Amino acid sequence: MQLAVVGSGYVGLVAGACFADLGHDVIVVDNDDKKLAALNRGEVPIHENFLPELLERHRGSKLKFSDDLEAAVRASSVIFVAVGTPPTEHGEADLSYVESVARSISGAIDSYKIVVEKSTVPVYTSDWVRKIILRNVPEHQEFDVASNPEFLREGTAVTDFLYPDRIVIGADTERCAAVLREVYASLADGTYYLRPDAIPRPDQAQIPPPLIVTSAKSAELIKHASNAFLAMKISFINAVASICESVGANVQQVCQGIGTDSRIGPRFLNPGIGYGGSCFPKDLMAFRAVARECGYDFRLLDEVIRINEEQRQRFIRKVRSALWTLRGKKLGVLGPAFKGGTDDIRESPAILLIQSLLQEGCQIAAFDPAAHERAQEVLNSNVRFAESVYDAARDADALLILTEWEEFATLNLPRLRSELKYPIVIDGRNLYDPQIMAENGFTYYSVGRASSSPEPLPPAVEPKTRKGARS
Numbered sequence: 001m002q003l004a005v006v007g008s009g010y011v012g013l014v015a016g017a018c019f020a021d022l023g024h025d026v027i028v029v030d031n032d033d034k035k036l037a038a039l040n041r042g043e044v045p046i047h048e049n050f051l052p053e054l055l056e057r058h059r060g061s062k063l064k065f066s067d068d069l070e071a072a073v074r075a076s077s078v079i080f081v082a083v084g085t086p087p088t089e090h091g092e093a094d095l096s097y098v099e100s101v102a103r104s105i106s107g108a109i110d111s112y113k114i115v116v117e118k119s120t121v122p123v124y125t126s127d128w129v130r131k132i133i134l135r136n137v138p139e140h141q142e143f144d145v146a147s148n149p150e151f152l153r154e155g156t157a158v159t160d161f162l163y164p165d166r167i168v169i170g171a172d173t174e175r176c177a178a179v180l181r182e183v184y185a186s187l188a189d190g191t192y193y194l195r196p197d198a199i200p201r202p203d204q205a206q207i208p209p210p211l212i213v214t215s216a217k218s219a220e221l222i223k224h225a226s227n228a229f230l231a232m233k234i235s236f237i238n239a240v241a242s243i244c245e246s247v248g249a250n251v252q253q254v255c256q257g258i259g260t261d262s263r264i265g266p267r268f269l270n271p272g273i274g275y276g277g278s279c280f281p282k283d284l285m286a287f288r289a290v291a292r293e294c295g296y297d298f299r300l301l302d303e304v305i306r307i308n309e310e311q312r313q314r315f316i317r318k319v320r321s322a323l324w325t326l327r328g329k330k331l332g333v334l335g336p337a338f339k340g341g342t343d344d345i346r347e348s349p350a351i352l353l354i355q356s357l358l359q360e361g362c363q364i365a366a367f368d369p370a371a372h373e374r375a376q377e378v379l380n381s382n383v384r385f386a387e388s389v390y391d392a393a394r395d396a397d398a399l400l401i402l403t404e405w406e407e408f409a410t411l412n413l414p415r416l417r418s419e420l421k422y423p424i425v426i427d428g429r430n431l432y433d434p435q436i437m438a439e440n441g442f443t444y445y446s447v448g449r450a451s452s453s454p455e456p457l458p459p460a461v462e463p464k465t466r467k468g469a470r471s
């Protein structure tokens with residue numbers, strides 16, 4: 001099939017490359033000429049496994065890049081809209097890009113087309129897109145508007161797209177649903193997975209994935225409700241971790257105990273410094289705004305957001321209780337990225353923590369395997385960017401682990417110890433076993449577990465809350 005994907009951000013670029021890998025002819029449209037030129041030169045703008053391979057495989061043949069939206073619409077039977085929906089200052093999703101793309105698409109409709117929302121949008125967006133197109137479409141031209149939410153995660157975007165837990169198609173007519181089933185046919189019937197050149201199957205992938213057909217409105221809600229539920233799981237376990245700390249229980253054991261209930265499941269129960277990224281914070285606020293508009297006060301979401309913010313404050317208190325005063329302390333910090341496996345720092349809890357620690361007067365040497373450049377733009381010269389974990393740790397009063405990069409979980413502990421001025425590790429992602437850290441000579445603090453140390457630690461003194469600071 002001939003498909004157009006509007007927007008070459010995370011979702012658009014990955015979707016375009018993956019649709020090409022499924023055998024479709026794809027035009028990815030963007031109005032950013034620099035980005036298009038870079039993509040045409042073979043550059044890959046985001047750090048994402050398998051994306052370079054797919055772009056290399058299909059660029060110039062099944063995958064083309066263009067700034068001509070109208071021509072792409074005329075050439076395609078299905079147009080996926082994957083443009084940004086940033087938050088407004090009130091937390092709602094700003095849909096002005098979606099509206100302007102819908103208007104441009106409408107003028108170019110010259111035969112039956114399906115316009116598909118791929119960006120995360122609030123419920124009712126499909127109705128609005130339909131209205132906008134109706135106002136501008138040439139007479140007698142037929143079209144449908146559908147919602148096909150994307151559930152990929154950054155860092156594993158390509159495999160998430162090709163090996164999804166489910167494919168959701170929100171279509172309000174049978175004709176539209178049939179065409180969209182066709183787009184995903186090789187995933188839903190499993191033929192893609194038989195190909196020798198298929199992108200390798202990740203662990204736990206269920207193939208073929210179920211394809212769920214719903215109304216457009218239900219599909220829009222499925223996306224927001226999924227992200228809100230996942231964020232709730234994280235805030236829930238972070239709240240449980242705080243109780244574990246108070247009573248001396250081990251959150252890892254608690255997670256194992258509750259995660260083995262098949263109704264709950266073990267995934268997304270990792271406590272830490274709170275969730276971040278370009279999706280959860282934005283989508284929770286947008287979903288809360290949608291609920292408010294519908295007359296429902298979704299206070300559960302307020303609490304999920306509050307616990308998430310509180311988690312960072314708790315971590316700062318933990319640093320303070322490990323080091324006492326912070327002014328002038330030298331800290332090695334691992335991972336400005338918002339999570340492991342990505343160079344994205346948007347809404348990164350690690351960046352927010354680094355900024356708070358800088359305000360407290362700490363000196364910071366940071367290391368991230370991929371996010372240096374982006375982090376540097378935000379943190380400027382206030383932070384020294386180290387060459388390696390060990391360089392960040394050199395002569396530091398403590399090492400802070402803020403991101404769950406796999407390579408941070410397999411450090412050479414004797415070497416780390418020899419680099420640090422004091423062998424103190426404050427781990428916001430629970431990457432290490434407290435006992436092993438103590439055996440290796442570290443005083444080790446983590447989330448929802450007792451601290452450990454080669455010598456027994458004196459009882460923790462919660463530093464007094466400073467005036468004006470949140471308790």
Ligand code: UGA
Nearest residue numbers: 150151152153154268269270272274275276277279338339
């Ligand atoms: C998230 C969803 O997981 C995807 O399904 C969704 O498609 C995507 O948003 C989106 O809406 O586009 P992503 O933002 O890439 O994906 O990252 P996640 O892997 O979900 O992690 C989000 C944050 O939660 C990170 O800061 C991560 O460190 C944190 N997290 C995650 C935890 O603190 N604990 C966990 O157990 C899991």
